[in-house]
Amino acid sequence: MSRPVRIFWKLFFYGFLAFILLLVLINFGVFGKMPSLAQLENPSIMQATEVMGDDGTPLGKYYKERGNRSNVSYKNISKYVIDALVATEDERFYDHSGIDAKGVARAVMFLGQKGGGSTITQQLALNMFDERASNPLARSIQKLKEWIIAIKLERNFTKEEILALYLNTVSYSENQFGIRNAARTFFQKEPDRLSVAEAAVLVGMVNGPSVFNPRKNPKAALDRRNLVISRMVTNSKISEADGQKIKASPIQLNFKKVDENNGIAPYFLDVIREDLKKWCKENKKSDGDNYNLYEDGLRVYTTINPRMQLYAEEAVAKHMPVLQRVLSAQTSVKTDAVWKEHENILQTAVKNSDRWKNLKEDGLADADIKKTFYVKTKMKVFAWNPQREKDTVMTPYDSIKYHREMLQTAFMVMDPLTGQVKAWVGGIDFKNFKYDHVNLRTKRQVGSSIKPFLYALAMEEYGFTPETECEATQQYFPGSGYVPAKNSGRTGTRTMASGLAWSVNEVAAYLIKQTSPKRFADFLKQINIPTKVEPYPSISLGSCDLSLYEMLWGYTMFPTGGFSTKPVYITRIEDKNGNVLARFDTDRKEVISQATAYNMARMMQGVVDYGTAAGLRDRLGIAEMGGKTGTTNDNSDAWFMGYTPQLLGGVWIGCDDRFVRLESGLGYGGQAARPIWESFFAKAYGDKTLGLDKAAKFVKPESLRNEEFNPYPFDPAASQDQDEGNGQADEYLSTPDTQDIPVESKQSLDEQKILQEAKDPKNQVPASTEKKPEAIKPQATKEADKKKKDGFFKRVFGKKG
Secondary structure, three states: OOHHHHHHHHHHHHHHHHHHHHHHHHHOOOOOOOOOHHHHHOOOOOEOEEEEOOOOOEEEEEOOHHHOEOOOOHHHOOHHHHHHHHHHHOOOOOOOOOOOHHHHHHHHHOOOOOOOOOOHHHHHHHHOOOOOOOOHHHHHHHHHHHHHHHHHHHHHOOHHHHHHHHHHHOEOOOOOEOHHHHHHHHHOOOHHHOOHHHHHHHHHHOOOOOOOOOOOOHHHHHHHHHHHHHHHHHOOOOOHHHHHHHHOOOOOOOOOOOOOOOOOOHHHHHHHHHHHHHHHHHOEOOOOOEOOOOOEOOEEEEOOOHHHHHHHHHHHHHHHHHHHHHHHOOHHHHOOHHHOOOHHHHHHHHHOOHHHHHHHHOOOOHHHHHHHOOOOEEEEEOOOOOOOOEEEEEOHHHHHHHHHOOOEEEEEEEOOOOOEEEEEEOOOOOOOOOOOOOOOOOOEEOHHHHHHHHHHHHHHHOOOOOOOEEEOOOEEEOOOEEEOOOOOOOOOEEEHHHHHHOOOHHHHHHHHHHHOHHHHHHHHHHOOOOOOOOOOHHHHHOOOEEOHHHHHHHHOOOOOOOEEEOOEOEEEEEOOOOOEEEEOOOOEEEOOOHHHHHHHHHHOHHHHHOOOOOOHHHHHOOOOOEEEEEEOHHHOOEEEEEEOOOOEEEEEEEOOOOOOOOOOHHHOHHHHOHHHHHHHHHHHHHOHHHOOOOOOOOOOOHHHOOOOOOOOOOOOOHHHOOOOOOOOOOOOOOOOOOOOOOOOOOOOHHHHHHHHHHHOHHHOOOOOOOOOOOOOOOHHHHHHHHHHHHHHHHHHHOOOO
16 A cells, blocks of 8 residues: 555544544533433423413413424424425435435535535524524534434434424514414414415425515515425425416415514503513422523413403494593693693603613713704604504604503403403503503502492491481591582482492591591401502592502402402413413402392492493393492593403593593593493403303392392482592582493594584683583483483382482
């Protein structure tokens, strides 16, 4: 053997040993950590946490950029997707063991011009790295790592499992990872329902997600789809005729990208995100690490009913534009007089805006940044239209005022027996207004909606009954003064039932004088109201701030026979393999007797039959229900709480800045808040699939079986009473108008009348005053009320009133 030949073989032998040594060193992690066998058997590829409704409908996800994926098993992937992938990316996939020697040789020989040498298994291995190395030397090491991982994958997984793993991890553009997300986003289908043409489009994207995006680059996507079809024909996956037919057809997309702003129940998803983060910090996986909400593929099952959620959002969208038009038409808003003494709030909002923060990061001085807020700019702002936005030109400063003048709302519906929350609307539009108004942390003055708690205390512990006569006069409290603060001139007495039905403030003041402010404050704690309420006499009129969430929690005791039921919105949490990690059960506590609960439920029916929400029960056609309106001073807050034996719901309406308010009588709780509740309950009870029964009745306790109950013992003077402010500062008087506020998206004749009345100078309150005009009850409504009262007299007393 000649010397050159010996040198060649020595170099080959030493080079081969060096290469083997390099592979060994790579395998043992000398050049970076390699996944363990356990990790290969259960790949730790980031996977989004999915949130499901009570019927299994996906509500949304939590994920990092590369974590927006949902796993799907091989059997639930269309055969056409598998065939298209293998034919296009790795036609010898079933013949190699992770590395395709022919493919590698071809890639080396032609420098990749006739296709790369990576197999599907190698591509899957590459997806297990955080990113593709850019440095040539680092990329060479990474390539060797791919080979090692690919061989290990082939040894530990079947071919079918490798294909499923690959399809679950690959990117499909639009920040969609995994075949399930891609199928849902581009075609609104599950992956097992994809056609040949659809499968070819998605498989065509894996080599260049952005380049072959059919929505952004339709021509390139069409050409790529047709290439995939040609390779399927070449590999005998489909016939030549079928291939030609598909290639002659255009791409038919059904694109809908769901993100945090436009999914189902976005406010709800944002609220429970914090609860889930807390749960993850308190619970560990088998490897000792805490669960990660964005990476571990958890499945969270909630109590939200998608149909009820849709009805709730529709109810808000139907009614809120009507009220917004009234508010925007007010002189104080149109002239900016409402902001006259509140410039500090606007300046704080300016400095907290994204525009200010971004310009600050760019190094601009505060003075220069401030100037930009007074320059008119093209922008998009919120609007009550299908897109929930419009193009306009205004200064950033004016846009802040514009958005802060938007009426907000909170609406929550739950099952009072189980505590399961069925619908949650935390505001008018999550994209533009992220702040949630339902949750426990968001508190507003509750006004008269607190009165049922006081009445329940009086019945439970002090022997009051619906027929008990109560003083209807201003009450004096040493050290605190008079409640209500303003003397309405009322005298005499009212029955307890009529005092509640027509929300007479003097009756509430009389009741808290009998029970004491301290006992009432303690009672609120006893019925599980989390917020500490200070024992002032004015809390009888709702001067305290509470959240809608805790108000609903408190109201659960009325339809449940005295049991306080904590609202619950998560039923269980599973890991990505379906193992149950946690369950969340109903938390109930008896807080009042069944007799008191029943009497309160029946007494609160007076509110929705003849009181401040008159006619509501008749319009819905429900056998038994209860409700309560609430209005705070200056109409800053409007409430309506209502329930049937099966459902409990609450509505709040107001602006985030309390001085921005409805100045006309339309702020009255039964008009401003009640229509949202009514619209939802009409749809929910009209949907047979929800299993709600209009004929359901509250369970009557045995102790009351032989008693006839009149939920609203008639009081001739009481019919002139009304829901009032909460007693702080000046007192407000408003006559309830039982006519409904029109809630059609287009103006009806009635709505035009309401808007016109709101514009009337007689119904406007100057920004500098605190006086509230008395609303005028239309004659038609008065006549309708008279007929109702006459009918009541005939039933109860056998004669007309």
